[in-house]
Amino acid sequence: MAELTGAQMVMESLVREGTEHVFGIPGGANLPLYDAIPQYYPKVRHYLVKHEQCAAHAADAYARVSGKVGVCFATSGPGATNIVTGIANAWMDSVPLVCITGAVISALIGRDGFQEADITGITIPITKHNYLVLDVAEIPKVIREAFHIASTGRPGPVLVDIPRDVFQQKAEFVWPEKVELKGYRPRLYPDPAEVAKAAELIAEAKRPVILSGHGIIISQAYDEIRELAEKANIPVITTLLGISGFPGTHPLYMGMPGMHGMYWNNIAIHESDLLIAAGMRFDDRITGRLKDFAPNAKIIHMEIDPAEIGKNVRPTATLQGDVRNSLRELNKHVQHVERPDWFARIEGLRRDHPSITIRETADVLPQYVIQKLYEVTGGDCYVVTGVGQHQMWAAQFFWYDKPNSFVTSGGLGTMGFEVPAAMGVQAAKPGELVWSVCGDGGFQMTMQELATIAEYEWPIKFAIINNNSLGMVRQWQQLFYSNNIVATPMRNPDFVKLAEAFGVLGLRATCKEEVEPVIRQAMEHDGPVVCDFQVKGDENCYPMVPPGASLGETVDLPTYEDERVEVTA
Amino acid sequence: MSQRDKIQPHTIIALVEDRPGVLNRIVSKWRQRGFNIESLAVGHSETAGLSRMTFVVDANTDAEQVVKQVDKLVDVVNIRDISTEEIVSREMAMIKVRVDAGNRSHIIEIADLFRASIVDVSSESVILEVTGDEAKVDALFELLSDYTVIELVRTGRVAMLRGSAVSHPRDEDEEPERFQGFEPPYSVK
Ligand SMILES: Cc1cc2nc3c(=O)[nH]c(=O)nc-3n(C[C@H](O)[C@H](O)[C@H](O)COP(=O)(O)OP(=O)(O)OC[C@H]3O[C@@H](n4cnc5c(N)ncnc54)[C@H](O)[C@@H]3O)c2cc1C
Ligand SMILES: Cc1ncc(C[n+]2csc(CCOP(=O)(O)OP(=O)(O)O)c2C)c(N)n1
Ligand SMILES: [Mg+2]
Numbered sequence: 001m002a003e004l005t006g007a008q009m010v011m012e013s014l015v016r017e018g019t020e021h022v023f024g025i026p027g028g029a030n031l032p033l034y035d036a037i038p039q040y041y042p043k044v045r046h047y048l049v050k051h052e053q054c055a056a057h058a059a060d061a062y063a064r065v066s067g068k069v070g071v072c073f074a075t076s077g078p079g080a081t082n083i084v085t086g087i088a089n090a091w092m093d094s095v096p097l098v099c100i101t102g103a104v105i106s107a108l109i110g111r112d113g114f115q116e117a118d119i120t121g122i123t124i125p126i127t128k129h130n131y132l133v134l135d136v137a138e139i140p141k142v143i144r145e146a147f148h149i150a151s152t153g154r155p156g157p158v159l160v161d162i163p164r165d166v167f168q169q170k171a172e173f174v175w176p177e178k179v180e181l182k183g184y185r186p187r188l189y190p191d192p193a194e195v196a197k198a199a200e201l202i203a204e205a206k207r208p209v210i211l212s213g214h215g216i217i218i219s220q221a222y223d224e225i226r227e228l229a230e231k232a233n234i235p236v237i238t239t240l241l242g243i244s245g246f247p248g249t250h251p252l253y254m255g256m257p258g259m260h261g262m263y264w265n266n267i268a269i270h271e272s273d274l275l276i277a278a279g280m281r282f283d284d285r286i287t288g289r290l291k292d293f294a295p296n297a298k299i300i301h302m303e304i305d306p307a308e309i310g311k312n313v314r315p316t317a318t319l320q321g322d323v324r325n326s327l328r329e330l331n332k333h334v335q336h337v338e339r340p341d342w343f344a345r346i347e348g349l350r351r352d353h354p355s356i357t358i359r360e361t362a363d364v365l366p367q368y369v370i371q372k373l374y375e376v377t378g379g380d381c382y383v384v385t386g387v388g389q390h391q392m393w394a395a396q397f398f399w400y401d402k403p404n405s406f407v408t409s410g411g412l413g414t415m416g417f418e419v420p421a422a423m424g425v426q427a428a429k430p431g432e433l434v435w436s437v438c439g440d441g442g443f444q445m446t447m448q449e450l451a452t453i454a455e456y457e458w459p460i461k462f463a464i465i466n467n468n469s470l471g472m473v474r475q476w477q478q479l480f481y482s483n484n485i486v487a488t489p490m491r492n493p494d495f496v497k498l499a500e501a502f503g504v505l506g507l508r509a510t511c512k513e514e515v516e517p518v519i520r521q522a523m524e525h526d527g528p529v530v531c532d533f534q535v536k537g538d539e540n541c542y543p544m545v546p547p548g549a550s551l552g553e554t555v556d557l558p559t560y561e562d563e564r565v566e567v568t569a
Numbered sequence: 570m571s572q573r574d575k576i577q578p579h580t581i582i583a584l585v586e587d588r589p590g591v592l593n594r595i596v597s598k599w600r601q602r603g604f605n606i607e608s609l610a611v612g613h614s615e616t617a618g619l620s621r622m623t624f625v626v627d628a629n630t631d632a633e634q635v636v637k638q639v640d641k642l643v644d645v646v647n648i649r650d651i652s653t654e655e656i657v658s659r660e661m662a663m664i665k666v667r668v669d670a671g672n673r674s675h676i677i678e679i680a681d682l683f684r685a686s687i688v689d690v691s692s693e694s695v696i697l698e699v700t701g702d703e704a705k706v707d708a709l710f711e712l713l714s715d716y717t718v719i720e721l722v723r724t725g726r727v728a729m730l731r732g733s734a735v736s737h738p739r740d741e742d743e744e745p746e747r748f749q750g751f752e753p754p755y756s757v758k
Contacts, residue, residue, distance in 0.1 A: 120590065124597050129643040132590075149643060182619075183586060183646040307637035 006136040006167040007036040013143035023055035027075025030102025032167035050448040054420035056086020061424030077115030091126040092411025096155035103163040128156035137171040153186025154305040190319035198317040199333035205274035214241035215279015224327035232334040244406040248399030258286040260392040264349035266551035279323040282312040292550035363536035370397040381433035386418035386442030388472035390465035394437040416445030426458040450502035499530035508532040581624040583648035584737040591644040608725025647737040658728035667717035
C-alpha cells in the first residue's frame, strides 16, 4: 500500500474497524485529521457537536445501542479535557469507546505548549488503556489494539492521543494481522466445576432470585437469561442498567432493586437464599448497607471481570467468563422447580406494597407523564434519560420489552447525558423512535445540542419533566437535611421558545388533559420536538432505601397525607 | 490470616511490559485508594521487553482489590501478592559514614560483622554496601548511628519464590484457550 499520512491512517483504520459514525469538534491540533475526513466520506460520517462532552456521550450511547465501538474526536487541551466527563461515564458503565485526541506537536509536549493538556495522564484512571503515539507508522497497530481492548472482555473507553505533526507525517500503512497483547487475554468460558456447583445451588434453592445486569445486554444474552428464568422458574430483577435485558412484561419480571427499586424486590433479596447475579457488579445503589445485604443468601456470580468477583460480596459459585457462555453452560444443567411458597410470598409483597401506583391528583404527576408515554408508544421506542428523579420514574413506570431500549447513565450519574445520548441513539437507529426523558436541570446542561439535532434533522422527541427543580437533590434536602432547600429551585427559560429558536418544534403541557395530546402531536411531527411537561414540583421518588440503610429497611410509598415521611439513616 | 500476615507488609511482584507510562498506571491504582507504597524496585526481567517489579505495601492495606485491578491493566502481564508464600527477598543499601583515623577500624569491623563491603574510601568517609533483608539493613544502620551517617540509600525489596517454581506462570500455561474475539454485539472485524 502507498504511503499515507498519519491522519489518513487513522481514517483508514476506522474504516477497517467498521466505524461509520464519528462525533467531534476540530481544532488546531487535530486539523490534519479533519483535513482527511472528506476523502473517507461517506464510509465514515462525522457529526459536528457543540461541546466535546456531547461528542463522547453521543458516541457512548451510539455504542450502547449499536453494539459497535463509539468513536469521538477532540482537539488538544480544552477539547480533550472536555471529553473527560464522557470518558468517565463510559468507564463506569462499561461502554466501548475510542476517543482520538489531537495533541500539540511532539516538540512541544511537556513544555506547556499552547493548548497542551496531559490527556493521557489525566485519563489513566478512567480508561481501559490509552496511547500517546509518537511514531506515525504505529497508528494502524494502535487503532487496531484500541478497538480490540475497548470492545472485548469488559468493554470500556480507550484514548489515543496523536500530536499534530504525527498526523502529518507519512509512512507505509501496515494493518496488523492480529492483536498481540501479552497482558490482556479476557477469559470467556467458565470453569465447568463452578457451573456444576451453580446448578446444584439452583436445584437446592427455596427462595432464589436472578439479578440480571448490564452484562446481559452487553453480551446480548437475552435468550439465555430468559431460558434460565423460565426453565428454573425463578423471578428476575434487573439492575438499572440491566433494564431491557429481560422482557418488562414477562410474568417472571419484577423490576428494579436498590435505592429506588421496587419494595418487593428489596425484601425478596433480603429474604432470598440464592442470588443468581448475571453481569452485574453489586453497586452500592443496589446493595444498601453492605454488611446486611442479603444475609441469608448464597451467591452465584457470573462476571467477566476478575476484579469484580469478591469485590463487594463473596460468591459461593463463580462463573468467570462471558455471561452468555456461562448461561449457556448453566442452562444445560438446570431443571424446573415449583416454588409455590416463594412466589406466594412475592405476590403478597406486591399486593401489600404496590410500589408503583400513581395516585389521583389535580396536578400533573411526573409518573403520569411516563405512564402516558408508555401507553402511547406501546413501549416500541428507545428511551434515553438524564439523571435524577425523572430517571428513576422512567425506570419504574415504563415496561421495556424491546431488548436494549433503555439508555441511561448509571455509574457516573451524569446529568446532561439525556440530550447527547439521544443523538447517539438516533444516529445508530435512524428509522426508530427515540424519546429522551429529560430533567429540566440536566437538559440545561447540554441543550446547546439542539442546534446539532436541528442540523442533522434527527427526529428525537424530548420530554422535559419540568419540576422547576434539581428534584432529586431537593428530595434529599427535604428528607435528610431538615427540609433546608438550598440551590435546587430553578427559574427555567421558556423551553418552547427555546426550542423554536433552534428551529425545533416546542410543545407544552400544563395540565393532565394536555399530556397525551402533546405526546401524540410530538410523534406525528417528523422532526425533533421538545415537550415541556410542567409537573408537580415537589413530588418525591419512592420506594427509597435511605442512605446507610439495608434493603430490609426500604421505605415504601408514603400515604401522602404528609409529604414528609419519617426516614432515619 | 496468620500472625505473620498481620505484622509483615505485603510483598507484591509484577511482570510488566517495558513501556513508558506503565509505572504511572500501576502506581495510580494505589494512589487512588490513598495507599502508601513503602518500597518499589523495577528492572529488566529474564524476558526481553518485560520488566519485573517488587512492591512492598503496608500490612494493613486491602491489597487484594488493588492487585486485581492492576492485573487488569493491559501493560501488566501478571501480578501477585506473595506475602504468604515461601520467598527469598533481599534489598541492597549503601551507607556513607564519616570516618577519621580514630574510628575507621571500628567501622570496618562492623561492616565485616554484617558482611557489608566497603565500596568507596576517602580520607573523611567510607561507603558501605550491604545486602540482606530489611531487618539486617535496619540493624546495620542502627549500629552506625553512633557514628555520623552522611547518607543512606536503599533499593527497596526484590523478591522471588523459593525453589524451581516460576513466580509469574504465563497465561498460556494456565489457560490454553486463546482469545477468539467477542461475539456480537461488540465484534471486531
Ligand atoms: C440517581 C441514580 C439512582 C440510582 N438508583 C439505582 C437503583 O435504585 N437501583 C439500581 O439497580 N441502580 C441504580 N442506579 C444505577 C447504579 O448506580 C449502577 O449504575 C447500576 O446498578 C449498575 O448496574 P450493573 O451492575 O448491571 O451494570 P454495570 O455497572 O455496567 O456493570 C456491569 C457488570 O457486568 C460485567 N460484564 C460486562 N460485560 C460482561 C459480559 N459479557 N459477561 C459477563 N459480565 C459482563 C461488568 O464487568 C460489570 O461488572 C442509580 C443511578 C443513579 C444515577
Ligand atoms: C453533572 C452533575 N452534576 C450534579 C449532579 C448531582 N445531581 C444528581 S440528581 C440532580 C438533580 C437533577 O435535576 P433534574 O435534571 O432537573 O432532574 P430531576 O431530579 O428534577 O428529575 C443533581 C444536581 C449530577 N448527578 N450530575
Ligand atoms: Mg428537575
